[in-house]
Amino acid sequence: MRLSRYFLPVLKETPAEAKIASHRLMLRAGMIKQASAGIYSWLPLGYKVLNRIKAIVDEEQERAGHIPMLMPTLQSADLWRESGRYDDYGEEMLRITDRHDRDMLYGPTNEELITDIFRSYVRSYKDLPLTLYHIQWKFRDERRPRFGVMRGREFYMKDGYNFDLTKDAALHAYNRHLVSYLRSYERMGLQAIPMRADGGPIGGDYTHEFLVLAETGESEVFYDSQITDLKFGPRQIDYDDVAECESVLEEFTSRYARTDETHDAALFEEIPEERRRSARGIEVGQIFYFGTKYSEAMGATVQDADGKQVPVHMGSHGIGVSRLVGAIIEAFHDDKGIIWPEGVTPFHCGIVNLKQGDAEADAACESLYSQLKAAGLDPLYDDRDERAGGKFATMDLIGLPWRITVGPRGLKAGVVEVGSRRTGQSEEMTPEAAIARIAEIYGV
RNA sequence: GGGAACUUGGUCUAGUGGUAUGAUACUCGCUUUGGGUGCGAGUGGUCGAGGGUUCGAUUCCCUCAGUUCCCCCCA
DSSP: OBGGGSOOOOOSSOOTTOOSHHHHHHHHTTSEEEEETTEEEEOHHHHHHHHHHHHHHHHHHHHTTOEEOOOOSEEEHHHHHHHTHHHHSGGGSEEEEOTTOOEEEEOSOOHHHHHHHHHHHOOBGGGOSEEEEEEEEEEOOOSSOBTGGGBOSEEEEEEEEEEESSHHHHHHHHHHHHHHHHHHHHHTTOOEEEEEOOOGGGOOSEEEEEEEEOTTOSEEEEEEGGGGGOOOTTOOOOTTOHHHHHHHHHHHHSSOEEETTTOOHHHHHTSOGGGEEEEEEEEEEEEEEEETHHHHHHTOEEEOTTSOEEEOEEEEEEEEHHHHHHHHHHHSEETTEEOOOTTTOSSSEEEEETTTTOHHHHHHHHHHHHHHHHTTOOEEEEOSSOOHHHHHHHHHHHTOSEEEEEOHHHHHTTOEEEEETTTOOEEEEOHHHHHHHHHHHHTO
């Protein structure tokens, strides 16, 4: 993309309403615009990041054998009356009446809808196990939206639902989700720690929340410092292997890690003092096993091998896709702007032409730009008629992890500069070497 | 649900009972070109909405809306 033809409304000054770094930077970098309290338009740059995160979630879910689909944002109140949650959910549910005076709602979650789909079509235990998921906008009418997309009223979320014949099978689905979530967060450059959590209105005895440690997190967390040494890493895993998935669960949840909702001071005291940590965290996902709560209420049953009708065991599993954009920025920024991890960066690298209008510099940049694209990369070429300082400041703000700087001074020596946003270091090399370097970083 | 504050060009703001300050942004010209260049000219505001007091309200009072903060709440 050429910056001169893009829509990137960056701000030099910080809008007054933004209180935390990620919110400030998203506004300044032209990623979002508030439409009303807790509701945002995603401008091109923000939308690009949102889609990168969505793509990672999709890939990892499909890798785990979960099936993508899409359910609507607006739902009929009838299904929610069946499950009993129409009354239970309270003020957070946005209720709407249509022209025929029917009660509708903007879905805060989709257990009812998915259970209805399931019961409409699935009759036999032979069709199990089944895990369906979608990534769709949700609405929760928060009393006090804040922190930009971290606590919006409208938010983009992946939610998945597993249907299994037995509790054991459903717990395997639970473990599978835990593994796929660990992989997903690591691909985004994040360490998200699974912590024992509280079921809340969804219910459920088995539930873990995934938290990214950050000073601006809204949850207070307590954990054994050993847990931060754990990495899922590049290991291969067979998602159908029950024991293998269970061992990952063991590995990542056997040490103490809880939010304030489930914190047990006595258990915490048993950890050696030098390993006890309390901190704040951003919740970026949660997994639940809730048994037959919805299947019994809504009649989601299958025939088992003995011909008996039995309610299926279910769980639901969520990742806050839009919240992750904020969480990643909270984790990766400095005083100049955002620093994207390679996995989610909106553009792979920036090209900074320090002498726009100079024939030699322009030609070198055009050549870099077209070759990077031909290599399957997605560069952002700053071809504006702007001073070097302005170009660098924009690049720093929007946080592309890599930058190729082209100026007449280097061109005379036949080199360009490849710089890292993370380290601030740069290295001179030929344009060909620069392209190879960027391609290697992204594995294309 | 309880409490508090705020609302002035796109953005950040000053200020005032007689329709408003500065910065930034944007446009144009010249200048400049390796970290937000300098100079000049220009564009851009029914001072959140409605009502009241007043000769006159952006300013004072009331109501409403929006936004932010604290408590609370929270997949």
